[in-house]
Amino acid sequence: MEVLFTFDMKKHQEQGLVMKFPEVTFQFNKKPEDIEIQTASIIVTYGGDVDVALLDKAKALEWIMVASAGVEKMPLAEIAERNIVMSNVRGIHKTPMAESVLAHILSLQRSLPLIDERQRSKEWNRKVGSIELKGSTALILGPGAIGSEIGRLLQAFGVTTIGCNRSGRASESMDETIKFEALIERVGIADFVISVLPSTPETKGLLTEGHFKAMKDNAVFMNFGRGDLFAEPILIDALKSNEIRHAVLDVFETEPLPADNELWLLANCTISPHVSSLSGKYVERALTIFEENLGKWQQGERDLLNLIDMELGY
Amino acid sequence: MEVLFTFDMKKHQEQGLVMKFPEVTFQFNKKPEDIEIQTASIIVTYGGDVDVALLDKAKALEWIMVASAGVEKMPLAEIAERNIVMSNVRGIHKTPMAESVLAHILSLQRSLPLIDERQRSKEWNRKVGSIELKGSTALILGPGAIGSEIGRLLQAFGVTTIGCNRSGRASESMDETIKFEALIERVGIADFVISVLPSTPETKGLLTEGHFKAMKDNAVFMNFGRGDLFAEPILIDALKSNEIRHAVLDVFETEPLPADNELWLLANCTISPHVSSLSGKYVERALTIFEENLGKWQQGERDLLNLIDMELGY
Missing domain, CATH: 3.40.50.720 (NAD(P)-binding Rossmann-like Domain)
Structure with missing residues (x-):
């Protein structure tokens, strides 16, 4: 052999x-x-x-x-x-990816980027607007091995977790699981919308303009699955018009992300160069x-x- | 009344x-x-x-x-x-403080400051050196309400927790609890040394040069308790000579931290302006x-x- x-x-x-x-x-x-x-x-x-x-x-x-x-x-x-x-x-990505997702979420809630920016100018300023993760709601697109590990950690922080998959079948570490079709009605209750979906004919373009408009104004959208989940111009518009608070992207339609892509410069978008699974x-x-x-x-x-x-x- | x-x-x-x-x-x-x-x-x-x-x-x-x-x-x-x-x-600080401590820890493990720095120069570079939190060991000075909440969350991430207090009495969410006197012998096993101790006659100057020298080369030291736990020059020396990997400080001997304090400019020190408990x-x-x-x-x-x-x- x-x-x-x-x-x-x-x-x-x-x-x-x-x-x-x-x-x-x-x-x-x-x-x-x-x-x-x-x-x-x-x-x-x-x-x-x-x-x-x-x-x-x-x-x-x-x-x-x-x-x-x-x-x-x-x-x-x-x-x-x-x-x-x-x-x-x-499944072998689940630990580093879930840690990365939690790192970004906590960093945003606890104002780490702002604290870092102020340190660079030696500014002692206690007005940082930090909020708590506890008590918030996360919607996880793709509650499989990775999604459930993210759910398990979020639950430890007192976050309500809603899984979203094809069948709506109950998933581990999710307080509730809904079908893809129900997403448009339910996405508005989430403080965090996190995708770890693979790329399949069903997930390509799954998220539309309507989904981003239905999200909370202060929702954080995170894509750690595949870049073809939505057309990038839709997200760019949502971020520029502050329809959502922030996006954290680890995957893109084109990788490496071209230098002329607008996402690089948006203050409410974090560009993670497809590194969340590295370990x-x-x-x-x-x-x-x-x-x-x-x-x-x-x-x-x-x-x-x-x-x-x-x-x-x- | x-x-x-x-x-x-x-x-x-x-x-x-x-x-x-x-x-x-x-x-x-x-x-x-x-x-x-x-x-x-x-x-x-x-x-x-x-x-x-x-x-x-x-x-x-x-x-x-x-x-x-x-x-x-x-x-x-x-x-x-x-x-x-x-x-x-x-106790009312426990949720925001524990979330802040976890935010800093995960941010360092998952390379968020580096990812952020590269985004500012539009650099797509997947060599970020991320490591996992899972499997590491944390030593928590002051395993009371706040320390135990930090311990509980760390355990959810698969971290071994060692509490350290006056009496050595077992504390919640600690795999083991040791006395202050045993710190010098045991501090070398910790990847994270986290203090949330109050300022009392016993905790003032508790950490000496010897403690920092006994820490792992890649240990992260975090002070979220009080600034008089050690003399600042000791930590500055430890950071400048890379005796430890990084420090995250939320409290200082003098607050606001004076503009001429060397800590502001050390690449391996995060200055959090006493904001970890804000919520x-x-x-x-x-x-x-x-x-x-x-x-x-x-x-x-x-x-x-x-x-x-x-x-x-x-």
Whole structure:
């Protein structure tokens, strides 16, 4: 069995795999054009290098392990057609992402950007307008592994949590869960509207002008899912006309965010360059999931952790 | 019974008191030089205006309700001598202060100051060095109402909490509690050293050069208690020589912090101008405590909430 990694890892991580799986041949840090692609039955990748050309070369490929969360840019139909299974590392982002979301929320409530600005001009000024997070309401679009972790932490701060998903099925750490269709009626009760939705045909353009107009004047909107959840001009208008208080964006329609994009300069918009999931523990956690799955695979089991439903796209 | 407030409140708050206590005569928004001081049996104050001159004039005074937490600048001996009881609003700061402490901690872990700095120069740069809060250890000096609330929230993030107080008696939301004397041996295990200690003879100068040297190189020190916990030059040296990673200070030896104080300019020091306890809900909560105590007082009960031990000074 040949396993090929298209990314680089630390030596001790490579050695760990070799020791734990003596019967497996590992190819580390390979490129799609390398000849070893032809014989690998398992490819471990961040996802961006998997295209039809690679699939055509990888004749022995049975399983693609994607060491990231979003697979919307991958050729899902072609992968499915070839009966290749795909799994990802869903959930390993939950700790750093939930911490980032809480960091931004608390920073805004407790006036940290203003405190920082005043320090730069050595200004001692106690009028900072800080408010409490406790007692507020958050609406979480996508209450899955990450969304529920955000909900759990918000509840510890005394925040009411409302999940919002396709089915309206109850979700962990949500005081209530509503369907996408109910969003327009209910979004007006939220102090924080937080999306961690993946990009799927159903979530693209889910938020319209009407949703932003229905939000509270002092609502904070946070997008930590995917940049195609709404058309950016809609949000820019909402921010410029102060229809909402603030936006915190970790994802964008185009990344890197072009220098001429107006969002960079809006005082009520925080630009986080797609870093909320970063953590020194990323590869370590991805390997833990991969090792468990590789063990199953060796035993002939095919009920892998985090299998991707190729039709739903997540 | 005459109750005199030395500060201003909102009309509806004044009316609420008048309606709830029809037998009490209220004097709102008075100054220490006003004649009504002479006949008031209860004074409600932020504390700064209570001096010996006021005590000499306030012949009918039996109870001072201090609508703040720190009473170290008040003439405690003279108040005790006159058999005047004193109570404060201990605990009402716990929500905003704990939220502020968590805001600063998460902001540092998740690189918010760096993200903000890069946005100002429109720089998209994903190398931010974010780390996780989860799995770290916090040492909390003063695990009382505020310290335990900080501990409770930190535990929700998967942080190990160690309280540190005079007696070493177990405290709420602390995985362990140690005595002041054990601090020097144990401070080296903490990623965060957080003080919310009041100023008392025992806490003044509690932290010495040795304590800062014993801290981890990447420890974050936070002082949200009182500025006399250590001599400022000790901390300035520790920060300049990178003995610790960062300091967040909400209290100082001299407030406002003088413009020529070196702390303003240190990149690894955050200057919060004594604002961590601020919240739009402050007076409302102080009144809730006062009303409960005033009800007791009317019934002749003297076991008020938040009585201050005049010897301990808190």
